Amino acid sequence: MRHTISVLVTNEFGVLSRISGLFSGRGFNIESLSVAETLDPRISRMTIVTSGDEKVLEQINKQLNKLISVIKVYDFTGEEHIERELAMIKVSANQENRAEILSVVDIFRARIVDVSPRSYTVEITGDNEKIAAITELLRPFGIKEIVRTGRIAMARTPKQR
Amino acid sequence: MKKNGALIFLECLKKEGVDTIFGFPGGVVLPIYDELYDFDLNHILVRHEQGAVHMADGYSRATGRPGVVLVTSGPGATNTVTGIATAYMDSIPVVVFTGQVPTALIGNDAFQEADIVGITRPCTKHNYLVKDIKDLPRIIKEAFYIATTGRPGPVLVDLPKDVLTAEAEYKYPEKVHIDSYQPNYTGHPGQIKKAVDFILKSKRPVIYAGGGVVLSNAAPELKALAEKLKLPATTTLMGLGGFPGTHPLFMGMLGMHGTYAANMAVMNTDCLIAIGARFDDRVTGKIDEFAPYAGIVHIDIDPTSISKNVKVDIPIVGDVKSVLKDLLKLIPAQKVREFKKTLEPWHSQVRQWEETHRLSYKQEPKGKIKPQYVIERLYAATKGDAIITTEVGQNQMWAAQFFKYDKPRTFISSGGLGTMGFGFPAAIGAQVAMPKKTVIGIAGDGSFQMNIQELATAVQYKLPVKIAILNNMVLGMVRQWQEFFYDKRYSHTCISVAPDFVKLAEAYGAVGLRAKTPEEVDGVIKEALAVKDRPVIMDFRIDQFEPVLPMVPAGQPLNKMLLV
Numbered sequence: 051m052r053h054t055i056s057v058l059v060t061n062e063f064g065v066l067s068r069i070s071g072l073f074s075g076r077g078f079n080i081e082s083l084s085v086a087e088t089l090d091p092r093i094s095r096m097t098i099v100t101s102g103d104e105k106v107l108e109q110i111n112k113q114l115n116k117l118i119s120v121i122k123v124y125d126f127t128g129e130e131h132i133e134r135e136l137a138m139i140k141v142s143a144n145q146e147n148r149a150e151i152l153s154v155v156d157i158f159r160a161r162i163v164d165v166s167p168r169s170y171t172v173e174i175t176g177d178n179e180k181i182a183a184i185t186e187l188l189r190p191f192g193i194k195e196i197v198r199t200g201r202i203a204m205a206r207t208p209k210q211r
Numbered sequence: 212m213k214k215n216g217a218l219i220f221l222e223c224l225k226k227e228g229v230d231t232i233f234g235f236p237g238g239v240v241l242p243i244y245d246e247l248y249d250f251d252l253n254h255i256l257v258r259h260e261q262g263a264v265h266m267a268d269g270y271s272r273a274t275g276r277p278g279v280v281l282v283t284s285g286p287g288a289t290n291t292v293t294g295i296a297t298a299y300m301d302s303i304p305v306v307v308f309t310g311q312v313p314t315a316l317i318g319n320d321a322f323q324e325a326d327i328v329g330i331t332r333p334c335t336k337h338n339y340l341v342k343d344i345k346d347l348p349r350i351i352k353e354a355f356y357i358a359t360t361g362r363p364g365p366v367l368v369d370l371p372k373d374v375l376t377a378e379a380e381y382k383y384p385e386k387v388h389i390d391s392y393q394p395n396y397t398g399h400p401g402q403i404k405k406a407v408d409f410i411l412k413s414k415r416p417v418i419y420a421g422g423g424v425v426l427s428n429a430a431p432e433l434k435a436l437a438e439k440l441k442l443p444a445t446t447t448l449m450g451l452g453g454f455p456g457t458h459p460l461f462m463g464m465l466g467m468h469g470t471y472a473a474n475m476a477v478m479n480t481d482c483l484i485a486i487g488a489r490f491d492d493r494v495t496g497k498i499d500e501f502a503p504y505a506g507i508v509h510i511d512i513d514p515t516s517i518s519k520n521v522k523v524d525i526p527i528v529g530d531v532k533s534v535l536k537d538l539l540k541l542i543p544a545q546k547v548r549e550f551k552k553t554l555e556p557w558h559s560q561v562r563q564w565e566e567t568h569r570l571s572y573k574q575e576p577k578g579k580i581k582p583q584y585v586i587e588r589l590y591a592a593t594k595g596d597a598i599i600t601t602e603v604g605q606n607q608m609w610a611a612q613f614f615k616y617d618k619p620r621t622f623i624s625s626g627g628l629g630t631m632g633f634g635f636p637a638a639i640g641a642q643v644a645m646p647k648k649t650v651i652g653i654a655g656d657g658s659f660q661m662n663i664q665e666l667a668t669a670v671q672y673k674l675p676v677k678i679a680i681l682n683n684m685v686l687g688m689v690r691q692w693q694e695f696f697y698d699k700r701y702s703h704t705c706i707s708v709a710p711d712f713v714k715l716a717e718a719y720g721a722v723g724l725r726a727k728t729p730e731e732v733d734g735v736i737k738e739a740l741a742v743k744d745r746p747v748i749m750d751f752r753i754d755q756f757e758p759v760l761p762m763v764p765a766g767q768p769l770n771k772m773l774l775v
Contacts, residue, residue, distance in 0.1 A: 060391060064340075068332060075333045105518070112515040118337040118357060121391040 052081070053107055054133060054203045057096040057114055058121040061087060065119045069096060072117065078102065078110050082135075084200030093121065097202045130206040136199045137181050138163070139172045142192035151191055158184045169194060216344045216375040217242035220308070221250050223351040226383045229279050231255060231270065231643055233263040237283020238323060239310035239372040255643060255672060258664040260287050262636040264294020265662065267305045269637030270644045272623045273598055275428065277304040277358050278640065284310040285323030288369075289330065293630060296334040298365040300627025301449060302426055304358040305365040313373040314342055328369050336364030344377040349384055356387045361394030362513040363426060398510065398529030398537060406484075406508045406525045407541045410440065411550050413482030413506075415557045418442050419465065419494075422449030422626065423487015423511060423531045430454065430619045432535035433486065439542060441551045443561050445473035447488050448611055451622040456615035457595075462561065463570065466494040467763045468608045471568035474761075474769040476561055477502050485509040487531040490520040491627070492765075500768035510534045568761070568774055570612050579754035580729050582606070582681040586613035589651060589679060592736045597649040598623065598641045602634040602658030604688035606681045608759040610653040632661025635678060639665055642674045649677070649740065656682040657706055666719040669746040676746045677739050680712055683755040691758045695773070716748040725750040 059065045066085060073080050081099040088095050100110060107125065114123045126133075143151055148170070155162060155172055158180065164171035174184050178201065185196065214222070220243055224232065231253040236244045247254060257263040260282045267278025278298075282291055288309040298305045312321040328340045337357050339350045347370075354366040410416055424433050424446075430453050437444050437460050444454050445465040454461055463470030465477055477483065483505040488494070495501040498520060509516075509523040510531055517526040527534050572583040586609050589597075595615055600623040601607040607624055616622045623641060625633040638652035659680055669676050681687075690704040716723030722742050726735040732751065739747040761772040 064328065064332070067329065071332050109515065109519060112517075116513070116515050118389065118392045 051103070051127075052099060052101045054126045054131075054201060055098045055100060055110070055114075056124045056126065056203060057098060058088070059094050059096060060119045060121065061092050061094040062119065065094070066096075068117055068119055069098075069114070072113055073100070073110075076109070076113060078106065082200035084202055097200060099201050126203050126205065131203050132206060133177050133201055133203045134175055135178060135181055135201050136173065136175045137185075138197045139174065139185065139188055139193060140169050140195040141172060141188045142168060142194060143170045144168065147191055151188070154184065154187045160184060212380075213378040214381045215242065215246075215378050216347055216370070217246045219344070219347055219379065219381045220351070220370065220375065221246055221252060222381060223348050223383055224252065224279065227351070227355045228276075232279045232281050233257055233266040233270070233640065234281035235260050235263060235283065235287060237287045237310060239284045239312060240281065240370070240375070242372065242375040243281065243310075254281075255639075255668065257636075258667050259662065260290035261294050261632065262639075262662050262665040262668065264291045264298065264305060264307060265630075265633050265636035266640035266643065266665075267307075268294065268298045268303050268633075269600060269623055269640030271303050271305055271640075272637070273620055273641035274644045275620065276644075277306055277355060280305065280307040282307070282309055283323065284312055284327070285325045287323075288327035289325050292330060292334065293628075295331055295365045295367065297625050297628045297630040297633055299334045299336070301422060301625065302363050303365065304363040306354050306358050307365060307367045309367060309369050310375075311340065311369045311371040314371045315373070317371065327367065331367050334365075335367050338367040338369070340369040341371065341374050344374050344379045347374065347379075348382065352384050352387050353389060357389075357392065361392075394512065395528060396512070396530040396533050398527040398534035400537065402525060402527045403534060403538050404541055406527060407538060409506060409508060409525055410482055410484065411542075411546055414553060415480045415504075415560075416440070416442050416482040416484060416554070417476045417480040418444035418454070418484045418486065419447070419477065419488055420444060420450040420453050420486045421447040421488025422453070424450055424453035425619045427487060427512070427531040428619070429487070429532035429535055432532055432539065434458070435539055436535055439539065439547065441554055441558070442484070443476055443558070445469070445476065447491070447494055447626070448607075448624060449626040450488065451611060452616035452619045453487075455617040457617055462565065464611055465769070466491075467496070467765070468612065468759050468761065469763075469769070470565075470570060470612075471761055471772060471774065472561055472564040474763070474772060475564045477505075478768070478770045479560075480505045483507045485511075485523075486535070487511060489516045492520075495520065496763045496767055496769040496771075572757070574729055576729060578729070580726060580732060580751055582609050582683075582751070582753045582757055583613045584729060585679060585681060585732055585751050585753065586610055586653065588732050588736055589653075590614045592733070592740060593649055593651070597621065597651050598638075598645065600624065600634040600638040600641060600650070600652045602652075602654045603629045603631045604655050604658060604686070605683075605691065605759050606653050606655040606658065606687075608688075609681065612759075631658040633658075635659060635676075636662050636665050638676045638678070639669050639674055642669075642676045643672070651677045651679060654678055654680045655687055656680055656684060656709055656712075657686045660709065663715075666716070666721055666746060670720045673744050674746060675743050677742075677749065678746065679749045680751060681753050682712070682750050683753050683757070684709065685755060688759070694758070695762070696764065712748050712750040716746070721746040721748060723748050723750065725752070727752045
C-alpha cells in the first residue's frame with residue numbers, strides 16, 4: 051500500500067542523504083520526495099511517498115524517528131488530507147490543434163505558461179489522478195517533455211504538525 | 212582568553228572525563244598532536260587505525276565508559292570504518308575524531324581527503340563535520356551525549372585542519388539539549404503490568420537476555436527477576452556475563468551454537484521474555500518456526516528492535532535496568548510461591564534436556580589438544596576471574612561455550628558484525644582500562660593475523676595481554692561449513708603458511724610459548740599468567756578437525772541441531 055509521510059528534520063547539510071541513505075540501506079522504496087524549509091528556517095519538511103505492508107511502514111516510521119536529525123514523522127494514511135503535485139507538460143501544438151489543447155487545459159483548470167510556434171507548455175496542479183488524466187488527454191497531441199514535482203500533503207484538521 | 216581549536220578539542224575531552232585516547236597522527240591532525248605534546252592526557256599510539264577503534268571499543272565494553280579515537284584524514288579515517296561498523300552493530304559508545312582537509316579544500320580531491328562523514332553515515336549513530344570553531348565545544352558535548360545515551364553507539368566527528376588552527380573564546384557547554392533526540396528510559400507502567408500478569412500465567416517461561424542487559428548494567432536486576440520467579444535463563448553471545456554463567460538457572464547460550472537445553476527450551480516455551488536482545492538470525496534460526504508456542508514479552512530501549520524480525524505480544528520500550536526494577540516491584544508477593552510450584556514440571560523438563568546433551572568433547576591424554584580443553588584450563592587457571600576477548604569463528608564459539616562468565620563486561624566479542632581481527636586490539640583496550648586485571652584474548656590463527664601489528668602497541672605500553680591462539684592452521688569456521696555443507700571441498704581455507712608465532716612474539720619483544728600436547732597446556736598457561744610486563748602469545752596447536760557443536764544449520768529451526 052502507498053503511504054504519504056511527512057518528516058520534519060533539522061535544516062542542515064547532509065540530512066537529505068541521511069534520509070535517502072536510510073531508505074536505500076534498508077531496502078525501503080521512495081516513490082517521490084520533496085523537501086523545503088518550513089516557517090521555522092531551522093526546520094525542513096520532507097514529504098515522502100513510499101509503499102510497503104504494515105510491518106515495513108512500522109519500521110520506516112521507527113527508523114526515521116531513530117535518526118538524530120528527525121524531529122517528527124507523520125503518516126497521512128487513514129487521515130483526511132490534501133495532496134498536490136505540480137507538473138509542467140510541453141505539448142506539440144500547431145494551427146489545427148491549438149484550440150483543442152486550450153480546451154483541455156481549460157477543463158482541468160491548468161494554465162499555459164509558455165508558448166512557442168510549435169508548442170505549448172502547460173502547468174497543472176492537482177493530485178496524482180488529475181495529473182495522470184490530463185497527461186492522457188494531451189498525449190495524442192504529442193508530449194515533448196514532462197517535469198513533475200514530488201507530492202506534498204497537508205492534513206485537513208487545523209492541528210499544527 | 213582565546214584558544215586554538217586543537218587545544219579546545221583536548222580541553223573538551225578532559226571535561227568529558229576522558230582519560231585515554233587511542234590514535235595515530237597525520238598531516239591534518241598535527242595541530243592536535245602538537246598540543247598533546249605537553250597536555251595531560253594518556254595517548255596510546257596504535258599501529259593501524261582499525262586497531263585504534265577496536266581498542267577504544269574494548270576499553271568501552273570493559274568499563275562502560277565511552278572509548279575515544281583520534282586519527283588523521285583520508286586513509287586514517289577510512290581505516291576506522293570496520294571498527295566503527297563493529298561498534299555500531301553491538302551498540303558500543305565510541306567517539307571517533309577524524310582530521311579533515313581545510314574547509315576551503317573540501318570537495319576538491321585534496322591530498323588525503325575522504326568524505327568520511329558520507330562514508331560512515333550508515334554505520335554511526337550520528338556524525339558531524341565541524342565547519343566553524345564556534346560549534347566545536349557544542350558538537351563534542353553532543354557527540355558524547357549521543358554516543359552514551361539511549362541505545363548507545365559510535366559517533367564520528369570530522370575536524371577540518373583550519374578549525375583546529377582557528378582561535379576562539381573557549382567555553383564548554385554545561386548542558387546539552389537536542390530537540391530531535393530525547394531517548395526514553397522508563398517503560399510504560401501499563402505494559403509492564405501486562406507483562407507481569409502474562410509471565411505469572413505461563414507454565415513454561417524462559418528468559419532470553421542479550422547485550423542490552425550488559426550495556427544497561429542490569430545484571431543484578433536480571434538475576435533478581437530470574438531468582439524471584441525461578442525462571443530458566445539463556446543469553447545471546449552478547450548477553451554472556453549478563454547472567455551468571457555458573458547459576459543453576461542458566462541454560463547456556465542459545466542460537467546457532469547454543470546448548471541443546473537452551474534451544475529446546477526456547478522452542479517449547481509459552482512465554483519468552485526477551486530482554487535487551489534483538490532476535491538476530493544467528494539466535495532465531497528459521498524465523499517462521501522460532502518459539503512457535505510462545506507469547507513474547509520484549510524489553511528494549513530501541514523501538515526499531517521491537518517487531519522487526521519477530522512479532523512481539525507485549526513490547527516495553529525502555530532502559531532494561533529501569534524496566535526490570537519496575538517489573539520486580541509489580542510482582543505480587545503472594546503469588547510467587549504458587550507460581551514457582553507450577554513451574555516444577557518445566558524445570559524437570561529443562562533439567563532432562565541439560566542431562567541428555569551437555570556441551571562435550573573428548574580429550575585423549577595422548578591425542579591432539581582439543582580447543583575446548585584449552586578454554587577449560589584457562590578457566591581453571593584464572594578461576595574465571597579474567598576478561599576474555601575473542602576473535603570471530605570457532606575460537607569465539609568455544610570461548611562462549613566453555614568459559615563461564617559470572618560477571619558482566621568480562622566477555623568481549625564482536626557479535627553483530629563478526630569482525631575478525633577484533634579480539635586482540637579489544638584485549639589491549641580492556642587492559643589499558645584495567646591494568647591490574649587478567650585479560651586473555653582467545654584467538655584463531657586466522658583472525659589474529661588480521662591485526663597482528665598491534666603487538667608493537669602492546670609491547671610499547673608494557674601491557675600484559677595474553678593471547679591464546681587456538682592454532683589449527685585453517686580458517687576453522689569456514690572450513691567447518693565446507694565440511695558440513697560443501698562436500699568437503701576445502702576451497703581456500705588452509706592457512707598453514709603462517710609465521711612461527713613464538714618467534715614472532717620474540718621479534719616484537721613479547722613472550723612466545725607453545726603447547727603441542729595436552730600435558731603441555733597447563734604449563735604454558737601458568738607461565739603466561741606469570742608475565743606482568745609484556746604481552747604473551749600462547750600458540751596451542753590444536754586438532755585441526757574439531758568442529759563447533761551443537762550446530763543449527765543456517766535457515767533451520769533451533770530444534771534441528773547437529774549434535775555429533
